[in-house]
Amino acid sequence: MQKEIVSYCISDVNILTLACIKFRQLLIKSGNVCPYTEAYTIASSCNKLFRRNFLKADTIGLIPRQGYRYRDNQSKVAIQWLLWEEKVRKINIVHAAKQQEIVLGGLPVDGYCAETNQIFEMMGCFYHGCVKCFKNDRDKPIRKHLVKINHLRELGYEVVVKWECEFNKDKDSDVRKYVSEHPLAHFTPLNARDSFYGGRTGNIKSYYKVKEGEKINYIDICSLYPWVCKYGKFPIGHPKVLVGEDCLKLDLTQMEGIIKCKVLPPQNLFHPVLPIKLNNKLMFPLCYSCAKGFTQEECHHVIEDRAFVGTWVVDEIVKAWQMIIKL
Known part of the structure; x- marks a missing residue:
C-alpha cells in the first residue's frame, strides 16, 4: 500500500x-x-x-507621482493671492492649485494668464528678501528674483509682482471671506486611489421566516471582477482637471471620470449608496457625525454635521443623485 x-x-x-x-x-x-x-x-x-x-502606445495615462494638482510647492498665501487676482481681474490664472506651475522662458512662474499675457509672482518675504521685513542677508535672494523678473519682461510678458507682507496688509474682510471659502485654498487634491473602496459583504437580515407562498432564492455571483474587466469601462489617456466653479455647470450623466465633492445623503435610505472610509472601517453612512461616533440612536444632527467629503467614480454620484443625495 x-x-x-x-x-x-x-x-x-x-x-x-x-x-x-x-x-x-x-x-x-x-x-x-x-x-x-x-x-x-x-x-x-x-x-x-x-x-x-495588444495595448497600443500612449493609451493608458500614467498619473504623475505628485498628481495633477499641487504638483509644485507653492505657499498657501500665494494661492490665496492668485485666487483673489482671478476674481478682481475676472480672468483665468493657471497655477499649482489647478495643475502645475507654467514654465515660461525656462523659468517656473507662480501664475500665468494666457489671455492677457500676464505673469503673476508672489514674493515671499523670507525667501525673496523683503527690504521692509528683513534688513540683513537679503541681497542675494532678492537679486536672483529680480533677474528672473527682468528676464520675463524682456521676453514680452507683463509681470505682476506682490510681496507677501503687502498682501497680508491689504487683506480686508471681503478678501479673507473669499479665500477662506474657496475650495482650491483648502481641499486637498483628488487622489484617484481614494475612489477604490475594495470589496464588501453585508448581512442585511440574519434570520427570515418564510411566509406562505414565498420563496427564498440563493444567488452566488462568481467571477465578477474578470467580468467587469472584460465588459466594463476603463479610462484612457489623461483627464481634464476641473476645479471649483468650473464644476457647477457639469452634466455628470454625460461624462466619465472621478469626482471629489461634498455630499448630503437623505435620511430615509435603507441601502445607502456612497461609501467612505472612517474609523478604519468601510461605511455607507447617511450621517457623517453618527458614523464617526458609532451612534445607534435617531439622528438629530444639522446639515453641516451630516454631510461628508469623498472621492467616487462619477457613475456612483449619478446613482446617488437619483436617490436624492444633495451635492
Whole structure:
C-alpha cells in the first residue's frame, strides 16, 4: 500500500511538471511571456501578455507621482493671492492649485494668464528678501528674483509682482471671506486611489421566516471582477482637471471620470449608496457625525454635521443623485 502511495505521488508530480513546462511553452509561443520569471499568477501573466502584445502606445495615462494638482510647492498665501487676482481681474490664472506651475522662458512662474499675457509672482518675504521685513542677508535672494523678473519682461510678458507682507496688509474682510471659502485654498487634491473602496459583504437580515407562498432564492455571483474587466469601462489617456466653479455647470450623466465633492445623503435610505472610509472601517453612512461616533440612536444632527467629503467614480454620484443625495 505504501509503495502504491509513493508511486502515485511521483506520477502526480511528473504530470504536473510536464503540464507546467507545456503551459510555459504555450504562453511564450502565443504571447512572448514566461509565467514563471515575469509573473507569478494567471492574472499577472495575462496582464503582461495584454500589455506586451495588444495595448497600443500612449493609451493608458500614467498619473504623475505628485498628481495633477499641487504638483509644485507653492505657499498657501500665494494661492490665496492668485485666487483673489482671478476674481478682481475676472480672468483665468493657471497655477499649482489647478495643475502645475507654467514654465515660461525656462523659468517656473507662480501664475500665468494666457489671455492677457500676464505673469503673476508672489514674493515671499523670507525667501525673496523683503527690504521692509528683513534688513540683513537679503541681497542675494532678492537679486536672483529680480533677474528672473527682468528676464520675463524682456521676453514680452507683463509681470505682476506682490510681496507677501503687502498682501497680508491689504487683506480686508471681503478678501479673507473669499479665500477662506474657496475650495482650491483648502481641499486637498483628488487622489484617484481614494475612489477604490475594495470589496464588501453585508448581512442585511440574519434570520427570515418564510411566509406562505414565498420563496427564498440563493444567488452566488462568481467571477465578477474578470467580468467587469472584460465588459466594463476603463479610462484612457489623461483627464481634464476641473476645479471649483468650473464644476457647477457639469452634466455628470454625460461624462466619465472621478469626482471629489461634498455630499448630503437623505435620511430615509435603507441601502445607502456612497461609501467612505472612517474609523478604519468601510461605511455607507447617511450621517457623517453618527458614523464617526458609532451612534445607534435617531439622528438629530444639522446639515453641516451630516454631510461628508469623498472621492467616487462619477457613475456612483449619478446613482446617488437619483436617490436624492444633495451635492
